[in-house]
Amino acid sequence: MTLSRRDLLKGTALAAGGTFVSALGFDLKPAYAQSRELKISGAREYKTVCPYCAVGCGTIAYVHGSGGLNTTRSVIHVEGDPDSPINGGTLCPKGASQMQLAMSPRLEHTPKYRAAGSTEWEDVDWEWAMSWFARKYKDSRDATFVERDAQGRRVNRCEGIGWVGSATVTNEDAYLITKTQRALGIVFMDHQARI
């Protein structure tokens, strides 16, 4: 069949009318449009502690990625752990911006070396870096080690190397620092308790 011009007009008018009606006023029908997803709804939760001051606020890191072999997890949000009797879920501005610290693009990923008199860094690999480190450490230790002091007392100390830090590492690493450095005879040691 063929449509008469008149039919066509009618159809157009109907269609236009529909548009017209819905455009006329604001139609509240789709008030139950699909929900805006809570951005952390699918994230994994890890209970951690704020890295800044010593209040020790409990925090929850919301992590994107299942941790499967092919994924790299990333923190998408951090907020206070409401269970913590210390902070009850609250966080100060530093705590509230932890996500940016955790995922900072300003974090470094390569060891760097700056030679004497140089004006710039050069990237080095870990193998080179650690063997350089150990070499310097041993040479200075050997050069400055005092087994007996002027009065002949056994003191077994390394006078030429200082170790500082850190009040930002875990207890376990702090312990490992003390354990290894004391064993190596280091006596100049300090962290941010004083500073």
Place this chain on the structure above:
Amino acid sequence: MSAQLPANGLRIRRASASATPAPGIREGPEYAKLVDISRCIGCKGCEVACKEWNELGIEPTANFGSYQSHQDLGPNTWLLMRFTESEVDGQLNWLIKKDACLHCEEPGCLLACPAPGAIVQYENGIVDFNQANCIGCQLCVSGCPFDIPRFSTETRKVYKCNMCIDRVEAGLEPACAKTCPTNAIAWGTKEDMVRLAEQKVEGLRARGLANAMLYDPPGVGGTHMMYVVPHGDQLEQYDLPADPTAGAGALALLGTVRKLGASALGLGILAAGLHYLGFGPQAPEEDGK
């Protein structure tokens, strides 16, 4: 569809530029945020939490002789801690106010908005901007008695605090309320918050702050972010209008006349038609015919 609705499942009480009423079939509690200024230390935890949760971009700042971060709210700064030093009778006070949308019961922004569905108010009292519908006219800014919404010249849309509607919908409190280290921001039903506020005001008065008050201005039908103000006699210093109103003055008049204006034009056309019918055209007699 001309009006793209905010994508969430909350019941809408009213929408900007809406000619039809809300369906009104679901009922839920009305929520409110209570900011107890007497407990606020101005740490900006809320300011940062707001930006972090809502993923708002950085609006670069420069210290302008204040602890305050930005000089003003911005399209990416929905919450700003404002710092003012006041000295009354030798008594120094460092007034710190969390400046953000108060979520008026009678939202001036919504009343001023010409774009259908660009501003909605949910049944829980939260006033939300839906940028998909926003036409960028900024009339909401002028309609707001608290000068809150901010226009982005980049997106040509207006933005403000949405009370973390995504969190609220999921049963969580807004990010600022969650994070506040000193519990200066409380969150709950409006009823509970008013009750809590009354207790707090009483406590402050007992502590010698005779002018302590609850700021829940009736001129805008009350707000869904209320303040407990320890120095109620210094509202001006806090930049809190003493008696804000929504849609008053020119806006109210406009609201009335705009119902007549279009009709007047219709009547004009009608009158022209009637005139034609009554008097017909007046054509010159053609020469030489």
Place this chain on the structure above:
Amino acid sequence: MAASFGRGAMTNHWKDIKNADVVLVMGANPAENHPCGFKWALEARDNRGAQIVTVDPRYTRTSTVADRHLQIRPGSDIAVIGGWIHKVLEEELYHDDYVRLHTNASFIVSESYRFEDGIFAGFDEATSTYDRTQWSYERGADGFVRRDPTLEHPRCVFQLLRAHYSRYTPEVVAQIAGCSVADFEAMAEIVCSTGTADRAGTIMYAVGWTMHTVGSQIIRAAAILQLLLGNIGRPGGGINALRGHANVQGATDHAIVAASLPGYLTVPQPAQTTLAAHLAAYTPRPAVAGSVNFLSNYPRFFNSLMKAWFGDAATPANNFAYDHLGKPAGDATWLSMWDEAHQGRLEGLVALGFNTLLAGPDVPRLIRSMTNLKWKVVIDPFLHEAAEFWNAPGVDASQVQTEVLYLPAAHWIERGGSFTNSGRWAQWKEAAVDVPEGVRSDTWILSELFWRVKELYEDEGGAWHEPIRDLTWNYVNPREPSLEELAREINGYDLTTGRLLDSFAQLRDDGTTSSGNWIYAGSWTEQGNMMARRGTEDPSGLGFHHGWAFAWPLNRRVLYNRAGADANGEPWDASRAGIRWNGTRWVGDVPDFGATTRPDAAGAFIMTEEGVARLFTTGLVDGPFSEHYEPAESPTANILHERVAVNPTVRWYDGVRESLAQSTDEFPYAATVYRVVEREHFVTSHVPLLVETMPDFFVEVPHGLALEKGVVNGERVRVWSPRGEVEGVAIVTKRIKPLTVNGRTLWTIGIPVHWGFKGITTGAMANSLTPFIGDANTRCPEFKAFLVNMEPVA
């Protein structure tokens, strides 16, 4: 605090502050630096009607929510606290029962003790040290200290205390501190109001106290005050040291410090040539009958540490490998270390998680010292100023011969392990994400360094390296021990059964037990990781939360809690019972006392040989009582004793005297440095949101001074000291008032420390201004009181 109570840590904990009636914030700005902990002070205010008061050179963000603020001059803290002690004694506001029962008020001091013209007995001009035996107690024939329970003996501690502080009248204090007598007294009314059984007051302090040449003595003064008011050992009481970094407490507990070994054991001294000599020096004998004298267990703790470190190589026969430990020649803390570098004696420095440049003091001097190093290794997640000191403004890199290695380390979010907060709660955390490609954990770097050095010694031999050979290393992956393995090693084992210990009570001195840190014994038992507990119950409502994490020692939440109860074991205030004697045992918090020891069987302070807390102590090098000395750089004379203006026992490093302001004409303004809440030292300069909220270096200038000098709010000012200068935006404020110090007007200028030449925004280094001098006891630098000049930048 160790000198007063026996342990140097926050006596109570964060949530406990809600139990206070008066919260004195002094030498701290917790609203700014510990906001989430400060909430508990506000809880006390709003739920108990507690008063919060601040005493500070500035009206701070803490002051905004306080009931009263008293502005004092930087460095006048002891005068102010001394004034309160004076008031408490003169007006008999002290908690009489408490003072008699729980302090050494009744102890009689030997005749040699004296205090004249600012100097205590036993001072040796040549070495600037005291012979502290001159301050000892008078002992009876039984060897125990003589006591006068009536507190009337002229040489009993109580009377000496009264005499000592009799000079601290309100008028004198006001002159020193620069405040008005009325303001001082109004504050004193509040602070001294808790000397009753039904009231408890707490003090929150931080580096605002420690960072002075008299830092330890400020805390001592506070301890004296709190003991007089009976506020130690009680919920809602105490002296709470608010630590600055996430794990300052833990790093101190685990002794990344010069003078101690894990658990506050002491680093052996050269004179202690044998283990026996060492143990004898630190194993106290009871001063009175019935003193628990818990540190008599020192040998058990020390020997168990040596077993943890050297295992089978530590035996009774070889003095538990005592020779394996280095004995330092003298002070080896921060300032002394940099002094060594300054003198060219230090060859290398390793800085792990520590911005050693911005930390100060006297950054220009630090840079000179750093360039003297042969090498420096910086281990940190971010490449910061200390790694690039050769790139600092004004430094010609080509002239710096120091080789520098930077190693990118994993940071907290990528690692498990535990942090110990200020309240001594060790909380285990989970690793949220993996250590990224190219980055190594601190654990890996530490063990790799150790292994490589060890291998070099195996290959080449060299200086004495038996300890390296003997160090225990029983880890599944020797190149990267797990944090869990380390945590268990810290807790300690019964070496006979191989079982984890439950408590340090199980430690032995015969080599049958090991513990890497005795105060953490009980943190990881056979029942599992106690630090990872997340129980939320709080049956008492006082906020102990014994099921949450692990608090050292032995999960005790309030230290010295025996002192929170009277002679019969009844709590001073039944509504805030820390522990209570039920006739057979103590109930409530984990008792800081024998669980079944009768209340009258021993003194409450088990960590002191006196069994009581010390109003008078020989524990500090600079005096048994706190005395007001001026800061090294002071705007005024010491009106108490003009001849001895500054703490006579401070160590003057080379060239420091010359680096101080010589006159107040040249440097007329008092200055102090501090942090702001939006920043945490230096790492936050890499966090965009925090830089946005506090973008630029600034200088707080008092309103009146700004008018005088033509400084405009928001415009730039230059501030300089003899050491260096800074330039930044002026915040002109009415929050700092002029002071009247000894009749002269004094202005105070405030300077935040967070900026450097790296980061999203850069700014002046505040510590370019600060003096290179420290506390006589701790060598904590005097960041908090120095002199500057200032002018607007044209």
Place this chain on the structure above:
Amino acid sequence: MKHSGIQRFTFVERVVHWVVGLSFLFLLLTGLAFSHPRLYWLTTFAGGGPTARWLHPWVGVAFSISFVAMFLIWLRDMRVDADDRAWLRAIRHYAVHDKAKVPPAGKYNAGQKMFFWTMTLLGVAYLVSGLPIWMPAGILGIGPFYGGVVNVMRLVHYLATIGGGLFLIVHVYLGTVAYPGTIGAMLHGRVTRAWAKMHHARWEG
């Protein structure tokens, strides 16, 4: 092809008039769209809400410029004289086509002149009230206008719009169906002599 009749409007006049007229129409319709939700559908013809909001002030600029041009071109002809006052007194006769009682008009009758002057005033009102609404953040160091200024200006703008709209209806009605032959003057510029004689007897075109 040569048109018959007499030239009433030059090419330039016609172009300017239509720029003014069409921009005004656009402004009226989009303005109405923003004035009431039931008229929001009108934005559809302007490319939707955001586009309409964006275009409206720019079209307003075009309107203002062309209006100024029109104003300058016609200013001389629009002087009101004694004859015009007489004409105005007889306006009710004009309204009912009682031509005999209406004094003869020149090139423009007094009604047209009134329309011109009213539109001039409204044009100023549109511009003055429109600018703050357009750029509430301020312009050339003046402002910001947020709040009361914008709201009052919005009211002014709206009332001016309704006024202008009503005049437009009269103008279009008279120019088209009421007086056949008029529209030609604005299309090709010419009118018939008869038309001129009838409507503008004193016009010496």
